[in-house]
Amino acid sequence: PGREVTLRVTCRKSRLYHSGAVAERVAADLAAGGGRVHVGGADADEAPNEPGAEAPQLVVVRLLHDRCTVSLDSSGPLLHQRGYRLATGKAPLRETLGAALLLASGWEPGTPLVDPFCGSGTLAIEGALLARRIAPGRHRRFALERWPAADAAAMARVRDDARGRELPSAGAPIVASDRDAGTIE
Numbered sequence: 001p002g003r004e005v006t007l008r009v010t011c012r013k014s015r016l017y018h019s020g021a022v023a024e025r026v027a028a029d030l031a032a033g034g035g036r037v038h039v040g041g042a043d044a045d046e047a048p049n050e051p052g053a054e055a056p057q058l059v060v061v062r063l064l065h066d067r068c069t070v071s072l073d074s075s076g077p078l079l080h081q082r083g084y085r086l087a088t089g090k091a092p093l094r095e096t097l098g099a100a101l102l103l104a105s106g107w108e109p110g111t112p113l114v115d116p117f118c119g120s121g122t123l124a125i126e127g128a129l130l131a132r133r134i135a136p137g138r139h140r141r142f143a144l145e146r147w148p149a150a151d152a153a154a155m156a157r158v159r160d161d162a163r164g165r166e167l168p169s170a171g172a173p174i175v176a177s178d179r180d181a182g183t184i185e
Contacts, residue, residue: 001034076143083139124176
């Protein structure tokens with residue numbers, strides 16, 4: 001109650017096919033429960049622009065083959081946004097894809113890693129995080145942490161446990177270079 005909610009509705013192959021009408025009815029029910037509802041589009045999961053501003057809770061309603069699923073976004077900003085990237089180059093590689101490429105390549109943390117065409121350094125950064133056992137998303141908050149029933153003590157324990165597994169160094173050199181000095185900076 002009282003929380004700002006962004007609502008996203010999709011309807012596919014259902015008798016209820018008008019997503020705007022479905023959104024209107026769901027929004028009315030949420031507003032009756034005390035929520036401040038905004039019906040969003042593709043940008044509904046973006047974080048607020050103001051520093052310190054709280055992102056609205058994303059509620060997703062999907063109608064598919066006359067079956068309705070209502071979901072709450074527990075993550076918040078997209079999961080590939082790990083919280084360390086301040087700027088990107090011309091063709092940024094998503095952090096999750098960088099980590100997946102390293103894992104699929106057979107590279108073992110604790111062995112040297114060389115990326116001669118690093119761009120803004122995603123592979124090198126993800127390699128360092130993997131090698132030091134730093135949990136993905138360690139520097140970000142998740143939407144579920146703002147839920148009324150969220151157990152702040154449990155979340156603190158999970159974060160503390162993850163920090164306790166971290167290593168002080170990568171254990172081997174991680175070297176990255178690129179010819180574009182601006183991207184490196």
